[in-house]
Each structure stands twice: as C-alpha cells, then as structure tokens.
Amino acid sequence: RARKAAAAAALEQPGDDTLGDHMLDGGVSDGAVEAGSLAQDAPAGHPDSGGADPLPVDNYASTYGLGLLIMLLLFFLPIRFYTDFSTTLDQSQVRAxxxxxxxxxxxxxxxxxILVSNDRNEMVPLFYLQVVEERGQGMTGLFPLIAPEARFENLGRTIDxxxxxxxxxxxxxxxxxxxxxVKYQLEDANPPLVRVVGPRDATPGIPLARALGPLALVGLDWDETESPANGEESIRLRLYWDVVTPLPVDATTTVQLFDAAGEKIAQHDSPPGGLYYPTSMWQPGDRLVEEHVVTRPAGSVxxxxxxxMYSGPDFAPVAAPIEVEVEQLFSMAQLDSP
Structure with missing residues (x-):
C-alpha cells in the first residue's frame, strides 16, 4: 500500500497524467514492483538478471575440446615413444x-x-661372464675412467x-x-688380441735437440729403400718426441723434403697416435715415436x-717448424756411431 501511494503521488506530478493513468489502469502489482527492484540490483550473468547465459555453449565446447586433446596427448605420446624406441630399449636379441x-x-x-679396451661398453660383458657364468675369472678388465684416478685418465695412462x-x-x-x-711395442696374438710388450724402444739413430712448441724432437731415424721398378726411393723416417708440456689439440705432423733449388720433392702428413692416442692425450714425460714413409721421384736429391705440426681445418701451426739440412743429419749420425 505504501508503494502504491508513493507511485500515485509521483504520477500526479504535472505532465505525467497519461503515463500515470496507463500504469494505474494496468494495475501495477506489488510483485512487479519488487521484481523490477531486484532486476536492477542483480549482477549481469546472474540467473535472476534476465541477461545472457553465464557461460555460452561455445565456451563449453572449447573447454571440452582442449581437455580431450590433453587426454589424447597423455595417452598418445607414451605409446609413440614405446613404438619408436622399443627396439632400442629391448636388448634381449642383441648378440654382438x-x-x-x-x-x-x-x-x-x-x-x-689384463685385458684393455678404450671403450667401457666393450669391457662390461667380461664382468657378466665372470659373475654369472664363472668364465675368465682370473682375468682383469680395464678401460679409461674405470676409477676416478689420474692413472686411468685416458687410454695411455690405463695401459701404463x-x-x-x-x-x-x-x-x-x-x-x-x-x-x-707410437708409445708401445705391440705384438700380434691370436685375433682379435694384440699383446702389449711394453714401452717402445725410443733410442734414435740420429740425435737431435730441437724444440717444436710443447714438444722436443730428440732424434730421428732415416732408412732408404729404392724401388727397382721405377727408380723411386722410399725414405722411412721415425721421429722421436719428448713431451715437455701438454698439447691441447689433436695435431698432424708434416714431413717435407726439398731439393737444392728449394723445390718440394716429397711430403707426407699423418696424425701421430691416430684415433687412439692423439697428441691431446700425450703426457709430459712421454717418449713417443711416429713413422712416416716419404717417396721421392727418381733422380731427385x-x-x-x-x-x-698443425691442427684444425685452417692448418694452424702448433709452432714454428723444424728445418734441418740432410747432410747435417748424416754428419750427426756418423758422430753418434761408435
């Protein structure tokens, strides 16, 4: 009744007769006024607000699709990894x-x-044979880094x-x-075994004392062999190195011969120690011997x-090269002979 009285009083204001008559004639109920008041106070998205859906159907669909995608990935990825890597993980048929x-x-x-390899994976099967099958139990298997000690630092240290x-x-x-x-005297045994007799005999026939960076060339051997077929001469050179300080790179040695006019007549390049004992593994105190066979043309002197020595694709020199006269070498050899 209070609301009706207030509404009637408001409608009696000048200029509002028509609107007042319409509202009074239409019969504005208490519930309509209360509903209008509540509609103004309800927040948007509330069920009583009379507005749009709080979460459109499209949002439900996208959320559901994202969840389904995540579930598929969670199941698909492990299955894919298994099918891709099962042969790698399953070693039961590996017989090598x-x-x-x-x-x-x-x-x-x-x-x-004492059996030695440069590869741990090659040596581990011995331990299985010893423990499980009780075979070769008196043998010792070694490989680099078998223990965190300097004496197993690399292949050379391990053999030492x-x-x-x-x-x-x-x-x-x-x-x-x-x-x-380059470091050891090796003897062929029943394949695939190779016997390590001991350190290589490292007494050069021609003594020298020339430095090449971290190395000292203490001498060399010069052996000539002439080919009767074409007159070419092969010269086998053995270079004897003492390691003064570590060499941080894998170097290649070059040996070159020149004639009286300064023209190069022969050359041979080779990485001393190859893959298994390259110069980066050489240790101070090592005495190493590398061999080169240089073939010079017939008639050349x-x-x-x-x-x-050089390293890398840009042939960076390790140090300034050593140059020596061949005649001087033979003079040294004669002086050193008894």
Missing amino acids: PRTSWEAILAAGPPADA TALTDGAGQPVYLIKSMPGLA PVSLLIG
Whole structure:
C-alpha cells in the first residue's frame, strides 16, 4: 500500500497524467514492483538478471575440446615413444657383445691376463661372464675412467698402469688400436688380441735437440729403400718426441723434403697416435715415436728436411717448424756411431 501511494503521488506530478493513468489502469502489482527492484540490483550473468547465459555453449565446447586433446596427448605420446624406441630399449636379441667375447676367449688369453679396451661398453660383458657364468675369472678388465684416478685418465695412462702395477701379468688389447704403436711395442696374438710388450724402444739413430712448441724432437731415424721398378726411393723416417708440456689439440705432423733449388720433392702428413692416442692425450714425460714413409721421384736429391705440426681445418701451426739440412743429419749420425 505504501508503494502504491508513493507511485500515485509521483504520477500526479504535472505532465505525467497519461503515463500515470496507463500504469494505474494496468494495475501495477506489488510483485512487479519488487521484481523490477531486484532486476536492477542483480549482477549481469546472474540467473535472476534476465541477461545472457553465464557461460555460452561455445565456451563449453572449447573447454571440452582442449581437455580431450590433453587426454589424447597423455595417452598418445607414451605409446609413440614405446613404438619408436622399443627396439632400442629391448636388448634381449642383441648378440654382438656375446659374439665378440666368445671370440676373445677363444683366442686363448692367459688365465691371468689384463685385458684393455678404450671403450667401457666393450669391457662390461667380461664382468657378466665372470659373475654369472664363472668364465675368465682370473682375468682383469680395464678401460679409461674405470676409477676416478689420474692413472686411468685416458687410454695411455690405463695401459701404463697395467704394465707397471700388474705385477708381471700379461697385458693384451682386446682389439687392434692403430696409433698406440707410437708409445708401445705391440705384438700380434691370436685375433682379435694384440699383446702389449711394453714401452717402445725410443733410442734414435740420429740425435737431435730441437724444440717444436710443447714438444722436443730428440732424434730421428732415416732408412732408404729404392724401388727397382721405377727408380723411386722410399725414405722411412721415425721421429722421436719428448713431451715437455701438454698439447691441447689433436695435431698432424708434416714431413717435407726439398731439393737444392728449394723445390718440394716429397711430403707426407699423418696424425701421430691416430684415433687412439692423439697428441691431446700425450703426457709430459712421454717418449713417443711416429713413422712416416716419404717417396721421392727418381733422380731427385733431398737437401733439406722440414718437420712441422698443425691442427684444425685452417692448418694452424702448433709452432714454428723444424728445418734441418740432410747432410747435417748424416754428419750427426756418423758422430753418434761408435
């Protein structure tokens, strides 16, 4: 009644007769006035606001689709990884390690042999054979970094340790490793074994005392062999190096011969130590011997010899090369002979 009275009083204001008559004639109820008041107070999106849906159907669809995509990925990725890598993870049919070690044991290494590899994965099957199958139990398997000690720092240190700390046990490589001959005297055994006799004889026939950066060339050997077919002459050069300080790069040695006019007549380049004992592994105190075979044309006379080292694709020199007169070399050889 109070609301009706207030409404009637308001409608009696000048200029509002028509609108007042219409509203009074239409019968404005208490519920309509109350509903109008509530509609003004309700926030947008509220069920009583009379506005749009609080969450449109499109939003429901996009949220559902995103959730479905995430679920598919969670199931799909593990399945995809399994199908892609199952053959890598399942090693039950890999027979190469077994075949390799059957060949090594069939080669007949001594029962107390120290067996050395540069690769841990090649040596681990021995431990399985010893523990599970009780075979080769007197043998010792070594590889670089088998223990966090300097004596196992690299392949050379590991072989040195086997030779010095092995109490006379025979040392064998389980495969051919070209390049180790720069440091060790090697003998062929029953394949695939290679016997490590000990350090290489490192007494040069021609003594020298020339520095090349972190190395010292203490001498060389010069052996000539003439080919009767074409008159070419092969010269086998052995270079004897002492390591003064570590060489941080894998270097290549170049040996070049020049005639009296300064023209190059022969050259041979090779990385000493190859892949298994490159110069970056050389240790101070090492005495190393590398070999080069240089072939000079028939009738050519070598007058000077150049020995250098370089590294990298840009052939960066390790140090200034060593140059020596060939005649001087033979004079030194004669002076050094008894």
